[in-house]
Every structure is written in structure tokens, then in C-alpha cells.
Amino acid sequence: MNRTARLYALVEELRAAAPRPLAVAVLAARFEVSTRTVQRDLQALMEAGVPVRTSPGRGGGWSIDREMTLPPIQFTADEASALAVALAAADACAPYAGAARTAAQKIAASMTGPASAAAQELAARIVTLPAPANPTVRVRAAVEQALTANTVLRLSYIDATGREIDRVVEPAGLLTTDGRWYLIAWCRTRRAGRGFRLDRITAAAPTGERAQPHDLAELLHGSTAAGAVQPTALASLTPSRPGPQPGKGRR
Template sequence: MNRTDRLYALVEELRAAAPRPLTVASLAARFEVSTRTVQRDLQALLETGVPVRTTSGRGGGWSIDPAMTLPPIRFTADEASALVAALAVADAPYADAARTAAQKIAASMTGPAADAAQGLAARIVALPDRTAGSVRSAVEHALTTGTVLLLSYVDESGRRSDRAVEPAGLLTAGGSWYLIAWCRERRAGRGFRLDRIATATPTDEKSPPHDLADLLLGSAAAGAVRPTALAPLTPPR
């Protein structure tokens, strides 16, 4: 068994036993490797974000939270290539989370799927993201927590203004990302292109809920539809 297969198998072994911890010695015997190898593998899983943890003392060992892991997923070569292509353009927002997701996906791939993903990844390049990391993080935080965001925004004419906004969602169009929000200054829904946001400051103030479709009414983006790839993730309305 190569290391990639063993890492995957380790996760599944811990999932099967959860929440009961397993000792390094028992895992080493299970996979017929040394305890040092198992320790090194478990540390690698920990560093890539897999929710493994260790407890000391009598009855201790390594365990995993089964609610935070996925059952086995087998990708075809085409599916693996599609994921690589999708992750390559995930520059904003949630780019950092996309990168860690890519690492986890890559670690689970073997055979033709891994070869296809690696081959395509070597043939994709991108210009650097123009959206400042601090702006992207603030937008992500506001959307996730449902809180008010303070923006300093530069419009297409170069005019700069300060706004307090109540985020409703994201719109992607023409290769750009827009934060759709209720603007307290304009008292209306507005779209803010992420690469034109000069600064974004999170707050602890809870934002009233806004329907994304309602805020888009009357705008050039009124006909925006949810990407079909997201349909399986979205609850029916």
C-alpha cells in the first residue's frame, strides 16, 4: 500500500472506530508498518486539516470526528479534471478555503483520476488575484456570520465613498465577483465589485436578512440564476 492509499485508509479506520480512539500501535499493526510511520502519517493528516485529534493517558489514542469527514468518494478522470478546473478559477471569494479543499481532494485521489488531475493542473496558469486578501476575508466573514460590513468603495468613475452595507449574497458575471447588499446610505440594493472595494471592515452588528433576488430586481442582473452545479447543495424554496 502506497502512502496516499494508507493516509486515506487511516481516515476510514478512524471513522469506523469513532468516537473510540485507536492507539498508534494498533494502527501500525493494522497496516503492517512501524509506529514511527503511523505517527508521521497522522501528523500529515493533522497538518492538512483533517479533523484528527489525540488524547493521552489510559484509554487514549487517535480519533476523528465522523461528522466532519466524508465517506469514500471515487472520482472518474473527467470528474477530477472538472474539479481542478473549477478550483483554478476560485480566486475570490473563499479562495483560501478552496485551496485547502483542493489539497484534501488531491490527497484522496489515486489511479487515473490522480493522473488526470495532476496533468491538467500542470497546464493551467492564472494572473494574480487583484482582490486584496483582507477585503476578501472581510466579505467572507460578513456573509458567513450575517453581519454589517463597512466599505470604502471606488466606483467606475474613480469616486470613493464610505458605506455601511447589509450583505445578501454574491453575484459572478463576466469574470468578476460582486457583493450584493443593502446599502444604508442609498437605502437600496447595490452591487459592489470586489476588486473595487478599497477597504472592508467587519463589525459585530447583526444584519437584517435580505432576499438576494429582491435586491437584484430592476438591475442589469435581475435575470441572474443559480449555477446548476450548486443545485444539489441548495434546499428547495
């Protein structure tokens, strides 16, 4: 068994036993390798973000949080190739790009056989011209945090005329078009929905204040982006809900 397959198998072995921890010696015997090899593999999984942990003492060992992991997923060669293309399109300036990279590492570690070979072969034939390093990592992280935690964000922004403005906004979502990303938010200054191009945000600071909920479609209503639709690939991730009601999300 090669190392990639063993890492995948280790995760599944820990999942099957969870929440009971397994000793390194038990895992070493199971995979017919040394305890040093198992220890090194488990450390690699931890550094890659897999929720494995160790507990010392009698009855201790390594365990995994089942709530934070997925059961085995079998990809076809075409599906694995599609993932390689999608990940290549998620450049370093895109929101959640860092999380996309760690997710890619976990997916790659779980793939074996024809799917793994297809993804690796296609990945070797995809190249890109690096984009300018905007928005900065700090700005992108602040936007991600505000969207995830639903908190108010203070922005410094260069508008279309080149003027720098300050705004306090309540994030509602993200819009992507023509390779650019926009933060769609309720602007407290304009008391209306506004779009802020991420590469024009020069500074972003979370305030810690809880934001009011705003309907994304309602904020886009009447703008040039009113016809924006959810990407087909994301539809299966989103629970169905009733359409926007007039005035909902506005204050």
C-alpha cells in the first residue's frame, strides 16, 4: 500500500472506531508498517487539517471527530478531472482561496486508482498567468470572516472615480462576474445595497458587531446585477427557500 492510500485508510480506520481512540501500535499492526511510520502519517494528517487528535495516558491513542469528516467518496475519472479544473480556476485572489487549497489537499489524499491518475495527469497540463496580488490576504480574510460570522465590516474603498471612501457595511453575499469578485452588502451610509469590488478594497476591519440579515436578491434588485443567478454547481448545496419579499432586509 502506498502512502497516499495508507493516509486515506488511516482516516477511515479512525472513523470506524470513533469516538474510541486507537493506539499507534494497533494501527501499525493493522497496516503492517512501523509505529514510527504511523506516527509520521498521523502527524501529516493533522498538519493537513484533518481533525485527528491524540490523547495521552492509559487507554489513550489517536482519534478523529466524525462530525468534521466525510465518509468515503468514490470519484470517477471525469469527476476527478472536473475537480482539478475547478480548483485551477480558484485563483489566490478569490474568496476562501486558502480553504480551497486545503480542501484540495484532502480530496487529493482520498483519491486512488484511475480517478487519482486522471486528476494528476490533467493537473500537469493546466497553467495560468499569475494575477496581481489583490486583494491582500488581510482584506480577504476580513471579508471571509465577516461573511461566515455575519458581522459588520468597516471598509476603505477606491470607488470608480478613484476616490477613497470609508463605509460601514453589513455583508450579504458574494457576486462573481468576468473574473472579478464583489462583496454585496447593506451600506449604512447610503442605506441601500451596494457592491464593493474586492480588488478595490484597500482595508477591511471586522467590528465584532452582529449584522442584520439581508436578502441578497433584494439588495441586487434594481441594479445592473439584478439578473444574477446562483451557479448551477452550487444549487445542490443550498436548501430551498421562499423567494424574496418586498422590503425584506431593508431598514
